[in-house]
Amino acid sequence: MKLFKSIFITSVIIFIFSGCAQKKSPLVIEAMNTVCTINAFNDGNKKLYSEISNELKRLENLFSRHIQTSAASLINQNAGKNPVEVPDEFIYVLQTALEFSKLTEGQFDPTIGPVVDLWGIGTSHQQIPEDLEILHKKLLVDYRRVSVIDNKVFLSLPHMSLDFGAIAKGYASDCLVKILQDNNVKKCVIDLGGNITVFGTKENNLPWKIGIKNYDKYLEVDGGTNIVTSGNYERYFEQDGKFFCHIINPKTGRPVDSNLKGATVCSKSGLRADILSTCAFILGEDNFYNLLGNYLLQDEKVLFY
Ligand code: AMP
Ligand code: MG
Numbered sequence: 001m002k003l004f005k006s007i008f009i010t011s012v013i014i015f016i017f018s019g020c021a022q023k024k025s026p027l028v029i030e031a032m033n034t035v036c037t038i039n040a041f042n043d044g045n046k047k048l049y050s051e052i053s054n055e056l057k058r059l060e061n062l063f064s065r066h067i068q069t070s071a072a073s074l075i076n077q078n079a080g081k082n083p084v085e086v087p088d089e090f091i092y093v094l095q096t097a098l099e100f101s102k103l104t105e106g107q108f109d110p111t112i113g114p115v116v117d118l119w120g121i122g123t124s125h126q127q128i129p130e131d132l133e134i135l136h137k138k139l140l141v142d143y144r145r146v147s148v149i150d151n152k153v154f155l156s157l158p159h160m161s162l163d164f165g166a167i168a169k170g171y172a173s174d175c176l177v178k179i180l181q182d183n184n185v186k187k188c189v190i191d192l193g194g195n196i197t198v199f200g201t202k203e204n205n206l207p208w209k210i211g212i213k214n215y216d217k218y219l220e221v222d223g224g225t226n227i228v229t230s231g232n233y234e235r236y237f238e239q240d241g242k243f244f245c246h247i248i249n250p251k252t253g254r255p256v257d258s259n260l261k262g263a264t265v266c267s268k269s270g271l272r273a274d275i276l277s278t279c280a281f282i283l284g285e286d287n288f289y290n291l292l293g294n295y296l297l298q299d300e301k302v303l304f305y
Helices: 046-063 071-077 088-103 113-119 131-138 168-182 270-295
Strands: 014-017 027-031 034-039 146-149 152-155 187-192 195-200 208-212 218-221 225-231 236-239 242-245 262-267 301-304
Touching (some): 027 046, 034 046, 046 071, 046 088, 046 168, 071 152, 088 152, 088 270, 168 187, 168 195, 168 225, 195 208, 208 225, 218 225, 218 262, 225 270, 270 301
Antiparallel strands (some): 014 208, 146 152, 195 225, 208 218, 225 262, 236 242, 262 301
C-alpha cells in the first residue's frame, strides 16, 4: 500500500526553564535511537561527559535489538532454540517490564518486537500491513512466553522478539544519575529524546520548571525527578487522514487508537516513569487507574491530556 505522507517529528517535546546562565556546552550525543543532551552546567567536564557517553553505549549494547551482538539481540536470535545468559541488571529491567505486563493484562508487552517491525513506524519502510500479516505476527507477542530462570532468558517461540523501546531510556537515566552522584555533580538536566531527568538543586532551592508540549500548564518538580512522556505526536505516520502512532495495542496488533495526545509520568525512578508513561498512553486514564492505581508510589504523578 502506498503511503501518502510520512511524518517523523523529532521536535523538542519538553521545555525546561532552568533559570541557569549557561557557561559550558552540554554533551549532545546520538544514542538509544535518539538524540541525547546532557547538561551538567558548570560541572560538565570532559571526564564526566566521556563517562556518560560510555555508559549510554554500554546500555545500548545490552538493550538495543538493532545491535546484533546486544544481549537483547542474542535472546531474540535464540528464540525457540536456547536460553541466553545475561547480566543481573538486564534481568532486573526485564522482570520489571514483565511485572507491568502482568498488571496491565498484556497491554504493555516487551515482546511486541515482531509487530513493531511489521508496521515499521518511524522508519523508511513504514506501512499499513495486511490483516493476515498482523494476525500472524500478533501470535508472537506474549509476555507469558518469556522464561527467566536464574540469569537465563528464553523466548519459547521462534521469531519472538524483545523490544525495549518503551523501557531502556528510562533505565538509562537511572544509570546516568548514579554517575552524576559519583562525580558530585551539583545540577544536571538529562534529556534522552524527551525523557527528562532533572538532577540536583537550582539556585535558591527553586523547583525545576518543566513545560510539556500539548499540555498547557508547566510542572514544578524537585531534583531527582524523571519526567517521561508517551504520545502519538512524536513518531507516527498518516495515511488517508488516519494517524498511526508507534505504540501498539498487542490485542489488535495495530497502533493504539487513542484520543489522548500524550501522557506524562513524574517519578523518582526513570525506569518506572518510562514504563508507566507507555502504559498510561496505551490504557487511557480510567483503565490506567483501574489496573495500576494501587501500584503507583506516593510521589508519582501521572498526567493525561
Ligand atoms: P515510549 O515512547 O516509551 O512510549 O515507547 C514506545 C516504544 O515502545 C515503541 O517505539 C516500541 O518500540 C515499544 N512499544 C510499542 N508498543 C508497545 C507495547 N504495547 N508494550 C511495550 N512496548 C511497546
Ligand atoms: Mg516508555
